Amino acid sequence: MSCWRKGAGSRRRFCPLTELAGARDIAFCREIAGRANANLLHAARLLPQSRQAFFFASYAAMRLIDDAVDDGFLVRPATDRAAARSEMLAAIDHWEAQCLGRAEEGPLPAPVQRALRRIVRISDLGDTPWRGLAEAMRRDARETPMVEWEDFLAYASGATVAPATIFIYLLAADPSEEGFRWRLPSPPEGYAEDLGIFCYLVHILRDLAKDAERSERLVTIPESLLRRAGIAKTELSEAVKQRDGRISILAADLRERAAAHLVKGRGALAELGPLIGRREYLALKGLIRIYVSLFERFGTDFFEGMAAAPGLETALRAELLVAEAEE
Template sequence: MTRMPAPIDGPNADAFSACNDLAAAKNANLYRAAMRLGPERQRFFLAAYASMRVIDDIVDDGFLELTDHERDYAREDTLIAIDHWQQQIQAAKIDGDNPHPESGPLSQQVFDALRLTLGRSDLEVDPWVDLADALRRDVAEDPMDEWDNFIAYCEGATAAPASIFVYLLSARFDNEIGYTSPLTNPPLYHARDMAIFCYVVHILRDLPDDIKGPDRLVTIPAEILIAADITLGEIRNAIGQKKYDEL
């Protein structure tokens, strides 16, 4: 496993090391980019990324991969887990001096790391709240019929996490006051459009693999398909035929 360039020492080393393990294992490109930041920014990134990774895995791997019947059975518990996760995030921000997390999916170590970064910053919890809203859409399996539905989903699923990285690029750290940013507009203002563009590229890149699964795994608004006069089934057949022709 890739190690952090900046050594983690002191009484909080275990907390950030645990976050590092989660981040290094899940997203090599973003992780490597973040490890070019200074030590204090690295720690903030690790805490933020690990906290989001925990709940994203619960939804993506622990819920969306289930069968229809299993998802119906697990839906309420998964939504409750998202609620508890959001409460833990808010506790890490508001009760920065409280070492005991609210009950929820975040481990003590990840909670501690977030408390020592987000809890000592002028960044609000909005990115985490927006992500929670997007994940609730995933769990509820709300249909994405219109482009506006897609954009609203992107605000939480991709723009919100990206806004944290924008915040870190601008933030300064002081031992006495913690993290502060000189940005005059919210970080989301600077991150939103590029994050959504990258998400569209991500969808198109992964379409040949995602189309093999159920339709719900393909994040393309219905009105876009209608405007193009094509169905997901036709896309699936076309991709399958292209791969057959290449054999």
């Protein structure tokens, strides 16, 4: 990563990454981000180093609170969750305050805080993504019922649109002496919303068996959709194992809703293409291609699609690596 600074004379020159955000801090963030092995991570590796540093700092911060809620809280027995709920909610509050630069104490380690302070907070990204994810995490910690599709969309606006907004912001914002600055006429949320929700719905389809096996609380499907399929959350894990036809009904419903967001998301993709750099467009296009390919694979036989998903995802990620090497 580099930033503009003045040299001994009046001419400006680039300064190295270590002067903006310590290389060790970025390496620390990169290691945290890499634990998830997410498609977003593979796409981000196509970006220039300056954008990668921004990505790893912000993604690591989001990854830490998401894992704390999913892996450290929701999978625990009911009595343990009840006893730890206030502590979990307080941790989310402290995390939000740290991300917004309003507190030093909280669940974020010092290297992540330093990276956020030196790269992300000097940008004009704003507070919305951090507030959005924090609110989604509070819904999880409170175990707020997800009854209707509108409840899902409200949850997704933080759980998936927030990180998608940061990624889209990063593709189009330009580095400057004062930090990254957004330069497009519409806000990044407008480009990110439908693409983010589409990818999230594909995630839900891909991970249905794994999430249902670990805990029904990790399954973010509204009760209304489950009722339409004639199945309860408590039945999902066994129903997937038995290749129950009700799972196919549920998957078809989710795919139909995902398809509507994909149509709108493709419009955003087409609009963004001419406005961002070549590497940035390759990263975004490659990322969406992974999810579209998975989405289409689920359309024939959902159970066969789930079985084929890991291999398909690995192959498509390898293609991203080829694109990275060519760059």
